[in-house]
Amino acid sequence: MTPALDLAGDPVDAARDLIGWTLLVDGVGGPIVETEAYRHDDPASHAFPGPTARNAVMFGPPGRLYVYLSYGIHWCVNITCGPEGVGAGVLIRALEPVHGVDVMRGRRGRDGLRELTTGPGRVGQALGAGPALGGTVADLRPPDRPREVVATARVGISKAVDHPWRFLDPGSPYVSRGPRPPA
């Protein structure tokens, strides 16, 4: 597996390649173990209806952070990808708490490592994601070790559920819930 990360290419490929990469926000973060791809033509994508004030970041250069509020309470972190102007991104659903664990614990108010970053909303909170992060450049570091990657159906959306554009590392205990990966 070439460690090359092509954020400007197909979001689906980017989502798969991002598994294992370490995402840092202000020095806090860890290896990404679960992602979801959102193409511009995906009905479930925020960018689908077209450019708006909210998703403007997704139509900008790839490699930026796109932060949005879900259910009015959960801040979720995405990495913009695909060609500039297209409007695509990769949702960071889960990662392994490695850097700044104490900080994450403080923000989350939980001690259990398993409860820090296992879920989109939790990742956002643990990383201190907020409106200020939107549009900033993603701090990514190459993976130290190759990761096993499995593709499954996405979760938590109401449209285009059948697309297997959810990627995760089955070997990591820090993946969020969802359908068990087929053997």
Add this chain to the structure above:
DNA sequence: TAACCGATTAGCT
């Protein structure tokens, strides 16, 4: 200015 909707989480059985 008002109404709607959501890429979830937490909690209880």
Add this chain to the structure above:
DNA sequence: GCTAATCGGTTAA
């Protein structure tokens, strides 16, 4: 494992 509740932003008129 399953069901219900949450809050704020975004969109539309």
